[in-house]
Amino acid sequence: MTVRVAVIGGGVSGLTGAYDLRRLLGDDAHIDVFCADDSPGGILASATVDGLSLDVGAEAFIVRRPEARDLVAELGLGDEVVSPGGMRPAVWSEGRLHPLPSPALMGIPATASALGDLVDDAERHIVETESDREMHWTRGADVSVGELVADRFGEAVVARSVDPMLGGVYSARAHDLGLREAIPALAAVLDAGAPSLTAAVADVLSRPTGDGPVFGALRGGYRTLVDALVTAARADVHTGVSVRSVQTDGSAYDVEVGSAADRVDASGYDAVLVAVPVWTAGALLDEVAPPAADAFSAVDAAGSAVIAFAVDGPTPEQSGVLVASDAGDLSIKAITLSSRKWPHLAATDGRSVLRASIGRLGHPVTASDEELIARATADLGIVFCAAGLSAPRVRDAAVQRWPAGLPHYGPGHLSAMSAAIATLPAGLAVAGSGYRGVGVPACIGTARDGASRLAGHVNALT
Template sequence: MTPRIAVVGGGVSGLTAAYALRRRLGADAAIDVYDAADRPGGLLCTRHAGPVAMDVGAEAFIIRRPEALALVTELGLAGEVVSPGPLRPAIWSGGRLHPMPRPAVMGVPDGAAAMGALIGDADRALIDGEAARPLNWTPGAAVSVGALVRDRFGDAVVARSVDPMLGGVYSARADDLGLAETVPALAAALDAGADSLTSAVRGILAAPAPGGPVFGALRGGYRRLVEVLSGASGASILPETPVHRIEADRGGYVLDAAGAARDYDAVIVAVPPWRAATLLAAVAPESAATLSQVPAAGSAVVGCVLAPGTALPGHSGILVASDAGMRSKAVTLSSQKWPHLAESGPPVLRVSFGRLGEPVTADDDTLLTWAAEDLATYFAGAGLAAPVIEHTVVQRWPEGLPQYAPGHLAAMAGARDSLPAGLALAGAAFDGVGVPACIGSARRAAARIVDHLPA
């Protein structure tokens, strides 16, 4: 019999799940992808600021994780992968730009010297004496990054190095993020017996690192991946068709979608966990209860096209210290970060707002004003005139990213394990928020469904 599978959610996780199902099940399988939005892609979103197309959601993927590069290679897009240039981000703190602390692991330095002028003498003494202080560490402890680093290295390191780094990835402060969830190598080093935070960081940094670039992007933006992936899936993609409920029925499942009941043999749910909780309430109540507890961090991106010839700070971006008193949390100097953008058009950049507990409630005009004012401040700190902004686009992400609080991964594993056969979960809540992690979670969800279907 021809299998019928529904995928709820048309972001990169849902589209990858549909593609993986197609490759495993062949051309005859009926695969429907439901999405409440008017376009597939989710956080892979390309919009125009005047004549310039800009990614205003995810903009890059980690090459050293294999999932994204493997997928784009399968799809014939390997020739469109581009690498960032040699410039590094700067930290905005104390009214000036500072070099990014290094050596460091996700902003956690290997010693006081790595912090440069971001800290004072008292902080230096605290950091350099950390290895001599007893460390009370319980293997497997559910501790936040902020709590650990604050205790061992002080407030300034958290606010001026760790917060800026993690905030750019998770839209949250280090105090809200689990160590094992967001810096697993550091948690593993401590679990393995490192006698101080300093020695744990140095041990990680001493390990051989893969060569080549860390990040990659697609020359045409993420819209290229969405277009090609949608086509390769061979799925029926149903935009503006929200699913309201999933129920079990005669060994399969019934979806309430846009007021119609539709039958399927299996379902992959690839929407944010708080939405998945509503869908699964009837058919998987234990999983739904767990998923409903995951908080969301909203954010907004203001994309800017600058006047031709505008000079940019000599960095790939600006990460803002959480104690700097600024409204924006980061600036991606896209034309500095990606050489192919500098070759093909006017200077472009992105200004980011919003963290967990700090929702973006300002209207678009206010956001544009804030972006212009913050950019003028940052440019002045680099000795440059305020940029002339010619075109803008505002993209809001009201729900944004699921939060990786201490214990999050264990909770999500429990939610997966509690699902009945024929249901699977995929997305940014389960194995990491980045594009490679979402691709990996989608492939695992597809494998679970294929294993469930009759041979």
């Protein structure tokens, strides 16, 4: 009998899962991919501004982690990987640009001097004397990053150094993010008995991290990866088809689709990979996996929006600008100066491309596209003028909304997700940004693990 597998979700997690299922189950397996959007890709989205394509979802991946690097190589895209240039981002605080603290661990400074003039003398003294104060740490404690850093280094360091770094990754502030979730290596060092936060940060930073660039991107944007995965998976990709639920009679799985039911046979699957946002997975699995569904549905979403710009004139000589969370003069939370950051996007004929982002956990983006562009344009003018430049002349702009873009990685999130996944019945697996990290490598890793789990289940049936 022909093996039938369903993949719910057409983002990088679902497409990677479909590719691996094809590789593991062979040419005869029937693989359906259900994608609610009009085209596959999910957060690997791009927009065209002034005739140029720019990623407006995920932008880069960590090349020192194997997941994305290995997948890109398998698909024959190794030559398409590009590295950022040597420019560094700046932090916007108190109406001006400051160098990003370095050395630092996700914004947690290794020394007081790393903070430069982001803090005043009294705030700097707290950091300088931190190792002289007794450290009260409970092994295995689930605390937030903000709680730890504020206690040891002060709230100013959280707002002006840690929040800007973590906000770009998780669309949330440090006080809302679990330490074990966001910086697991630091939690491990503290569990091992580090005498202070200063010592713990130094320990983590002293460990070898490999040679070469930390981040990479694809010359043609993430659309290149999406197209390669679709081709390699050789699956039936059903776009514009939403899924309402997953059901089972104990021997096979049925997928209830909300549209196009007349042209999709969505029943009798041997296995199902659910690769949609974690809260959506909770709704879909309510009947077949109630304990896991409850845990998945309880995860909050952090919405945001990205505004892509093509502008005339020079831009600040940084790779980007991260906005301190106590800076009340800007609406945006970050700027990626793409033409400065990525050599392959370098300005031509005086035209540059850049991205501005807005929104975070608890602060959904409700303004119209026109208002978002106007607010971001005004903020760009403020930042550019502070850098000694004229306000940029906008040639074109486009808005990409992510109303439920990223899952909230609060304290205890990882352990809750691990426990929930352990209750899934045989033949079901989940993948995506809600389980072991929000980045593209983490999504790829969960997809490959899920595909392996399902292939093992199917092979045991035959």
